[in-house]
Amino acid sequence: MQVLLSFDYELFFGTETGSVEQCMIRPTNLLLDLCRKYGIRMTFFVDVGYLIQLEAHAGRFPELTNDLNQVRQQISDMQALNCDVQLHIHPHWEKSAYDGQKWNIVTDGCYKLDDFSDAEIEQIVKRYAHYLQTLTNKPVTSFRAGGWCVQPFSRLAKVFAEIGIQCDSSVFPGGQFQSPHYDFDFTAVPRFSPAYRFEDDVCVPVPNGRFVELPIASWLYKPGFYWRLYVLGRLFPSRHKMMGDGTFLAQPGRKTSVLTQPVWNHVSSDGYYAGMLGKQAAFYNQRGVEHFVVIGHPKGLTIYALEQLERFVRTNQNKYSFPSFSELEWS
Ligand SMILES: [Zn+2]
Numbered sequence: 028m029q030v031l032l033s034f035d036y037e038l039f040f041g042t043e044t045g046s047v048e049q050c051m052i053r054p055t056n057l058l059l060d061l062c063r064k065y066g067i068r069m070t071f072f073v074d075v076g077y078l079i080q081l082e083a084h085a086g087r088f089p090e091l092t093n094d095l096n097q098v099r100q101q102i103s104d105m106q107a108l109n110c111d112v113q114l115h116i117h118p119h120w121e122k123s124a125y126d127g128q129k130w131n132i133v134t135d136g137c138y139k140l141d142d143f144s145d146a147e148i149e150q151i152v153k154r155y156a157h158y159l160q161t162l163t164n165k166p167v168t169s170f171r172a173g174g175w176c177v178q179p180f181s182r183l184a185k186v187f188a189e190i191g192i193q194c195d196s197s198v199f200p201g202g203q204f205q206s207p208h209y210d211f212d213f214t215a216v217p218r219f220s221p222a223y224r225f226e227d228d229v230c231v232p233v234p235n236g237r238f239v240e241l242p243i244a245s246w247l248y249k250p251g252f253y254w255r256l257y258v259l260g261r262l263f264p265s266r267h268k269m270m271g272d273g274t275f276l277a278q279p280g281r282k283t284s285v286l287t288q289p290v291w292n293h294v295s296s297d298g299y300y301a302g303m304l305g306k307q308a309a310f311y312n313q314r315g316v317e318h319f320v321v322i323g324h325p326k327g328l329t330i331y332a333l334e335q336l337e338r339f340v341r342t343n344q345n346k347y348s349f350p351s352f353s354e355l356e357w358s
Pocket of ligand 1 (some may be wrong): 074
């Protein structure tokens, strides 16, 4: 089995974005240390809208130049370790700006690509992909939607095909959430699904389709999992506190739902989730799944998660391979 450790490289989008240092630079350096130590590769889905805004504001606000330089340096460190740098789009950056003190994040009516017109979508996707391609000097071939909001894919298919994006990794089978910001429904995708080709709908396999969906592995988490997370966080805050220092965009109703009923959620290296990786990977491997995609966020890294992730890699390095997205062949 191939284990694809993927990370969405970004700030927070709630009232506090958090700092570049704590949300991105410090935790990512700890992840890159694992790549160095074990010779594994990771894939980083970079929130390009943020970089474009950093660059746009850096002239007027010199303090942002330092943030931009640190991020650029770290992306080059990722590449030096043969990690993959791919496209993550949070289009709300189009409406968000820096006021000299902090980023004012505007998400209402612009959180997902589907909130924009066809012409705007085309322009955003092309501009972001071009920026990343220029920065990395590599083709952009894989995509993960901000907040998993990749639907309806029919609105993205044409521009994706045009710029050479072949692979999407936004789907986690069984996942579903609707709110004023979020809108995704992956309940139609069979659980433990292998990668599949598709055309206009990310949930409907089409043989010889132009695109490949490489779903994020998912798992039915029982309420006890979230109760333990909640309790441990209070008992051992230093081990379970996220390194990122911002606040999440609200997901109304989500907390109550996970604490009261089993919910399909992603397999993740974030926080308390990382303790499940060994068991989950063994289960997928036993079912013959070829690609086990794990999602994480540097901002969501904890001391506990880092220990668990390292233990997972150390104990499985001879059993599984740990490639990046672009090492996979889709021909
Ligand atoms: Zn994101």
